[in-house]
Amino acid sequence: MNTQSAPAAPVAAVPPSGASIHRLPQDRWRSVEIVFWLIPVAAFFSFPGYLVLGSQILIVGLFAVSLDLILGYAGIVSLGHAAYFGLGAYTAGLLATHGWGEPLSGLVLAGAVAGLIGWLAGFLVVRGEDLTRLMVTLGIALVLFEAANKAAFITGGVDGLGGVTMWKVFGIFKFDIVGRVAYLYSLVVLFGLFVVLRRLVHSPFGLSLRGVREKRKRMPAIGASVREREIAIFTVSAAVAGVAGALLAQTTQFVALDALGFGRSAELLIILVLGGTGRLYGGLVGAAVYMIAQDILAGINPVYWQFWIGALLVVIVLFARGGIMGGLDLLNAKLSRRKT
């Protein structure tokens, strides 16, 4: 023990109440969460005409959760997360066009491919500061976009990859035109992955990620390797994004080139920030609000839509950090204070 060190830090003086931030994370499911997950189930029965939009929301929600893992928890800013979404989509799409239309193994493979590339990219991404990271993530996504664009003989290029024919899920449920199976399939996959990821971010590993986000320089001092943690979570995030992409490819039976585009990465950031970062649910809420609003407003005029989404972003950054979930938390805190 170094005797020169400053007087020992006060032994974590835990205040008797209201110190929930410092508590070890605990992952008991709260009743609000259970109610939250009943909403998509209820939506299945109450809006049978909107199931296609519904499954898009679930898929984008999963994609947003994957970005939240690196952005909200580890604090890694990415401008190119569509790279892994697109990789997953093309993997699943190409598997199906070449005669292997089994959905679940397609998902697993897509996640594995995206995760592998994400793992490799992770080594590059964790170097350097925020600006370098932005550029490297963006650069990797652009390279993949160009690759898919040029390799039109494999990917279909700008025309997209058509002819994705899926087999029945478990050999029983056939993807139908109204999107009933697609919706349930997406929901089950989303929920399954969510449970795993929720456990992950509430584990000591998840807690150490938050440590990295808050103070990179201090983490090595308590014996935690920042680099390894960042690469690990980047890999997981890429794999989840790949699964989301694969879901889109399988349920729409088509892969468009813009699955890899910058627009998708930027949109994803908007969705996540709209919902609120660092709480997993933010991505899901953001996806629902954003896509429903887009469905209504973009129908009126796409140009206005882009203008207002830009304005919304500016307003969120200036006045409403934390997004919808942050606002709800604030409201909740106010209400509970009034009660006591």
Place this chain on the structure above:
Amino acid sequence: MIANLVGVLFDGVAYGALLFLISIGLSVTMGLMNFVNLAHGAFAMLGGYTTVVLMTRLGVPFLAALPIAFVVAALAGAVLERLLYRRLYKASHLDQVLFSIGLTFMAIAAATYVWGPGLQPVTLPAFLIGQVKVLGLELGAYRLFLVAVVIAITVALVLLVERTRFGAQVRASVDSQQASAGLGIDVNRVFSLTFALGSGLAGLGGGLGIDVLGLDPTFPIKYMVYFLLVVAVGGAGAIKGALVAALILGIFDVAGKYFVPDVGAFVIYVLMVVLLIFFPAGLYGRRG
């Protein structure tokens, strides 16, 4: 073959010079305020549209329209800095990225609304069209003009930064805001002026670049990567770094598209990733 090579090289230099002119403002903003401004291209676009409107609607000659484009973009920069950007200097990089993406989207939508989605035409004055023979080489007159303008501006910028009182204040503020403020330098004023100057130069570059880069509402996103690249590769806040980076990018991009058109766009992206791996803080980065 050799003449061909020299021609491509020259085009690359002209292209790089233009990139430098537009990006230098971004480099200074990042070096000075540590602000990641993805909306920088929007100021260049504003300059471009100003030039087009002045020339087609009001009949202002090209050379007279360029300084006005500079002034308009600089004013827009000054106003936005004062109203919005200033609030976010201390915010996280994520906030800055989101904020400037928001601004970019608004600029794109506004430009589409006002001028439509099409490419804008520009009629260059007669003496800037065609080829000029220099030392036995056929060089594009407009590109020659571009290079000359950028050289003149670079010299002026270096003089401004190295020799004037204002330049000394800028350098001091880049090195340490706190110490400069302590010495009685009005750091906020320095920020506003440099931001306006940077935006103005971007506007000028946008006007000059209509013929080379093209001008449509997606301009800020289409070239965002290039501008960011110049800054990331050159190192934020360094005129010399930005110049070298812009020339490297310009030459490689033009050469890549000319000699290996099949993989044209890759060259630049791969170059960028490679450069960033070996120089995470840029070629002439101030921060280690």
